[in-house]
Amino acid sequence: MADSNIMRSPEDFKREAAERAYRYECEFHGCSQTVVRTFQELLGMEDDLLLKAAAPLCAGLGLGKSCGALAAGVMVLGMVHGRPSMEEGLGGLMKGFMLAQALVRRFEAEYGTTVGYEISNVDWADMQQAIQFFSTPAAEKACEVSAKTAEMVADILSEAG
Numbered sequence: 001m002a003d004s005n006i007m008r009s010p011e012d013f014k015r016e017a018a019e020r021a022y023r024y025e026c027e028f029h030g031c032s033q034t035v036v037r038t039f040q041e042l043l044g045m046e047d048d049l050l051l052k053a054a055a056p057l058c059a060g061l062g063l064g065k066s067c068g069a070l071a072a073g074v075m076v077l078g079m080v081h082g083r084p085s086m087e088e089g090l091g092g093l094m095k096g097f098m099l100a101q102a103l104v105r106r107f108e109a110e111y112g113t114t115v116g117y118e119i120s121n122v123d124w125a126d127m128q129q130a131i132q133f134f135s136t137p138a139a140e141k142a143c144e145v146s147a148k149t150a151e152m153v154a155d156i157l158s159e160a161g
Helices: 004-008 010-028 031-043 048-064 068-081 090-111 116-120 127-133 137-160
Strands: none
Touching: 010 031, 010 137, 031 048, 031 068, 031 137, 048 068, 048 116, 068 090, 068 137, 090 137, 116 137, 127 137
8 A cells, every 4th residue: 555645745645635536526527436546546555346336426326415525535534444354343443433424524514514415506316417517617516526525535544644
């Protein structure tokens, strides 16, 4: 794992994470995948199956519910600090659980909600509306949310060591 990316310079790590997530969201869309791919690359933890698993989380779990970028951020925290085996029991869940709580709290402080629809003002269940969203200047909001979420995740990873 490329932990040196975190430890070398937390500010550079945070900036690079935000820039990549922004660029990937603007170019490819799919906030959950853009956040996961950003950290897979930065941490040297690329895994195509995990990237595929992140896909249906975008657009607020496809219905504008929990923000997909946020869900992906929690996945990334789990990639680094998650319980490596179920046999570790409840105690093995605690670090990842606390880091996930920290991310959700920061996200709520930034956006006032964790609900994708409330952030984007798009009914993601309406495919026509969702597709139209990406052809308007308002689509930059998704790029900004992905970038800000990646920045928060990088911050938490840097703090957690």
